[in-house]
Amino acid sequence: MGDSARHVIWGNPYLIRFFAATLLAVTCMVIRGVYRSVELIQGWRGYLITHERFAVVLGGVMMFLAGAVFNLWNPGS
Amino acid sequence: MNWIFLPEQHGTLQSQMPLDIVLRWWRVLFFFSLSLVLHVWQTPRHKTYWLGAAFSLGALGEAIGWGARVAANPCPYSGQLMEMQLAALIMGMWSQQSLDIFLILRAKQFKLTYRSSTTAPAFTAAGIYGILTLVVPVIDREKSLLGPRLYLVIFMIVDFFSGSLQGIGGGTDTKPGTYTKVAGVIWQLLSTCVFAVLCQWVILRGMSSGAIRT
Numbered sequence: 001m002g003d004s005a006r007h008v009i010w011g012n013p014y015l016i017r018f019f020a021a022t023l024l025a026v027t028c029m030v031i032r033g034v035y036r037s038v039e040l041i042q043g044w045r046g047y048l049i050t051h052e053r054f055a056v057v058l059g060g061v062m063m064f065l066a067g068a069v070f071n072l073w074n075p076g077s
Numbered sequence: 078m079n080w081i082f083l084p085e086q087h088g089t090l091q092s093q094m095p096l097d098i099v100l101r102w103w104r105v106l107f108f109f110s111l112s113l114v115l116h117v118w119q120t121p122r123h124k125t126y127w128l129g130a131a132f133s134l135g136a137l138g139e140a141i142g143w144g145a146r147v148a149a150n151p152c153p154y155s156g157q158l159m160e161m162q163l164a165a166l167i168m169g170m171w172s173q174q175s176l177d178i179f180l181i182l183r184a185k186q187f188k189l190t191y192r193s194s195t196t197a198p199a200f201t202a203a204g205i206y207g208i209l210t211l212v213v214p215v216i217d218r219e220k221s222l223l224g225p226r227l228y229l230v231i232f233m234i235v236d237f238f239s240g241s242l243q244g245i246g247g248g249t250d251t252k253p254g255t256y257t258k259v260a261g262v263i264w265q266l267l268s269t270c271v272f273a274v275l276c277q278w279v280i281l282r283g284m285s286s287g288a289i290r291t
Contacts, residue, residue, distance in 0.1 A: 015215075019280045022212070025205050026273045032198075033266035040259045053101070060105040060143065064112060067136050067201050070208075071115040074123050 014073075021069040028066040032059055102147045109140040128207050135200030199236050202269075206232045209276055216283035222275060232272055239265040 035058035039048040048054045113136035120129025206229045213225035223231070242261030245254075 018212075019284070022205070022208055022276060023280065025208075026269070026276050029202065029205065029269050030266070030273055033262070033269045036262050037259070037266050040255070040262050056101045056105055060109075060139070063135075063139055063198050063201060064105065064108050066198075066205065067116070067132050067139075068108070068112045070128075070132055070204070071112055071119065074119050074125070 017073045021073040024069050025066040028062040032062040032066075035059060035062075099147065102143055106140060106143040106147055109136050109143060112136040113140055125211075128204050128211070131200050131204035131207060135198055135202075135204060138200060139198065199233075199240060202236060203229070203233055206272065209272075209279065213279060216279060220282040221279045228272075228275070232268060235268045236265065239268065 035048070035054065039054070042048055113133055116129055116133040116136060120126060120133065123129070209228045210225045213221045213228070239261045242264065243258050245257055245261075
């Protein structure tokens, strides 16, 4: 505990990167969730659901990032 | 520019979709395939089989879904391709596979339309839950509100119900059906937010106290 243990975490670049990756993935999931909610609230003829770029950027790209950060910083390493 | 599956317009309408939209689909498909290959390749090397399987299946489901979109380019109103896309998105949400297939069949039987429903990317989500399960013992059990296994169990159960709500809502072609789907999506958003808070709790507390087991 204390300073030495803190040093262990901050001095461990793998752990820091891994935390960053996890937080990024969760953030992407939340962004996607917000997008999906608003899209459906607008309805089947709403602006978001009839415009492909939103599905690609806010749906596809976010999910890609959520999976791909763990390609870069694999939990096993 | 507007593009969507309109179930009431089934048939073989030739689309004139702008090239940039199709290119966007191809790009997304490419990246998901890349992620899939990398996960399959990395998993045995890092010996994280469950996580690797979850992320691989998540990427696979997304890749098939976006592949169906690419394939749907010449004929966006094809019912078959819509089903392929649906099946792929179901793959991304393992928990309600049977439920959704049942709903598609039932919709066909009664000549109802099945709204294209993109539900939870449950495999990727499960992988992220699994990561917290993995991290908690490394940091310190005391720094976490829940036991490591509980994260996985609780949030996968919640995902199952929100996915079911979305599937039921997507399967019923009425206003209440859409409301049901909205309820499922918002529920899922809330559970993701709760998970985000728990996740930050663990990481920030672990970092500030510096407690770590090695």
